[in-house]
Amino acid sequence: MTATLIDGTAFAATVREKVAAHVARLKEVQGVTPGLAVVLVGDDPASEVYVRSKGKQTVGVGMNSYEHRLPAETSETELLDLIARLNADKDVHGILVQLPLPSHLDESLVINAIDPAKDVDGFHISNVGRLGTGQKAMVPCTPLGCLMMLRDQLGNLSGLNAVVIGRSNIVGKPMAQLLLGDSCTVTIAHSRTKDLPDVARRADILVAAVGRPNFVQGDWIKPGATVIDVGINRIPAPEKGEGKTRLVGDVDFVAAREVAGAITPVPGGVGPMTIACLLANTLTACCRAHGFAEPEGLTA
Numbered sequence: 001m002t003a004t005l006i007d008g009t010a011f012a013a014t015v016r017e018k019v020a021a022h023v024a025r026l027k028e029v030q031g032v033t034p035g036l037a038v039v040l041v042g043d044d045p046a047s048e049v050y051v052r053s054k055g056k057q058t059v060g061v062g063m064n065s066y067e068h069r070l071p072a073e074t075s076e077t078e079l080l081d082l083i084a085r086l087n088a089d090k091d092v093h094g095i096l097v098q099l100p101l102p103s104h105l106d107e108s109l110v111i112n113a114i115d116p117a118k119d120v121d122g123f124h125i126s127n128v129g130r131l132g133t134g135q136k137a138m139v140p141c142t143p144l145g146c147l148m149m150l151r152d153q154l155g156n157l158s159g160l161n162a163v164v165i166g167r168s169n170i171v172g173k174p175m176a177q178l179l180l181g182d183s184c185t186v187t188i189a190h191s192r193t194k195d196l197p198d199v200a201r202r203a204d205i206l207v208a209a210v211g212r213p214n215f216v217q218g219d220w221i222k223p224g225a226t227v228i229d230v231g232i233n234r235i236p237a238p239e240k241g242e243g244k245t246r247l248v249g250d251v252d253f254v255a256a257r258e259v260a261g262a263i264t265p266v267p268g269g270v271g272p273m274t275i276a277c278l279l280a281n282t283l284t285a286c287c288r289a290h291g292f293a294e295p296e297g298l299t300a
């Protein structure tokens with residue numbers, strides 16, 4: 001059996017359409033345009049690409065995009081000053097500080113300086129606590145996108161065994177919280193997990209967020225399982241020419257698609273959904289800030 005491909009590119013386009021329709025209504029009825037500020041410190045080329053793509057898509061759904069590019073040697077005080085200004089700016093409903101930050105800047109300190117109501121990444125300690133206690137939160141974009149695809153694919157997730165490989169604050173942990181929120185039986189695996197292949201084989205839902213190319217093997221997958229590949233790994237692709245690279249996930253896709261029931265590809269899976277969910281979160285933050293009705297189907 002060959003697995004169903006979960007088309008993240010197409011799904012993300014439907015999310016953006018919903019966001020765009022809601023934004024158009026807000027502008028017409030309320031005279032309010034949601035705004036997203038993205039802050040990039042330094043000139044990491046991969047981050048450059050993502051930030052540009054975010055800016056384009058933000059404008060594409062009718063929202064305002066504010067890009068702030070700061071030099072790598074920006075001081076913590078300068079960055080905190082900018083965040084304070086964005087917190088106070090009523091035209092800015094969402095703030096995203098692109099990670100990783102240069103090593104002289106304290107990531108937790110910077111993230112926790114963002115107004116939690118504008119924290120569209122969902123990384124602020126108050127949003128993390130809210131998610132963990134089942135209170136209304138801003139939910140991290142990547143796990144939110146994964147949850148949307150899982151609900152669409154499987155309907156009700158209740159009672160399913162979910163295994164998340166990876167325990168980072170930005171993907172693994174919030175993913176586990178969301179799956180628990182949908183009443184899955186959740187296991188979080190990581191680099192110290194014993195017998196990882198056996199743990200993975202129990203999963204009806206397997207989420208790989210490891211950061212190692214083709215790490216999850218075909219025979220780690222329970223036949224019929226739904227596999228979500230979060231990994232974005234750039235590897236050499238000499239077949240495309242000297243010095244060329246290509247993107248692969250954390251799952252050995254060719255082997256896995258023969259065993260899984262459904263699987264997300266890389267590229268074209270979780271990545272596009274992450275950006276679509278960032279736009280959805282900005283719209284949600286704008287609606288909450290103004291006391292407007294929230295969009296349906298775009299939150300956890």
Ligand SMILES: NC(=O)C1=CN([C@@H]2O[C@H](COP(=O)(O)OP(=O)(O)OC[C@H]3O[C@@H](n4cnc5c(N)ncnc54)[C@H](OP(=O)(O)O)[C@@H]3O)[C@@H](O)[C@H]2O)C=CC1
Pocket residue numbers: 142165166167168169170171172189190191192193196209210211212230231232233270271274
């Ligand atoms: N598609 C998207 O939108 C996004 C994709 N990503 C991608 O997802 C991947 C994960 O990102 P992120 O969570 O930030 O990564 P981190 O490096 O922060 O976390 C990786 C996790 O994988 C675990 N791990 C590493 N090696 C092994 C191993 N041999 N066996 C089991 N577990 C292991 C680590 O365990 P331990 O904690 O024990 O060290 C850690 O918990 C990356 O490829 C990243 O590029 C990230 C964000 C968004």
Ligand SMILES: Nc1nc(=O)c2c([nH]1)NC[C@@H]1CN(c3ccc(C(=O)N[C@@H](CCC(=O)O)C(=O)O)cc3)C=[N+]21
Pocket residue numbers: 049050096097098099100121141142232247266267268269270271272274275
């Ligand atoms: N504060 C913050 N929030 C983030 O959400 C955040 C971040 N920092 N730092 C970096 C990671 C990574 N990330 C991705 C987003 C989109 C794609 C994406 O669209 N990928 C395309 C391919 C893009 C390409 O070709 O390079 C795909 O998978 O199809 C990938 C990765 C968000 N991150």
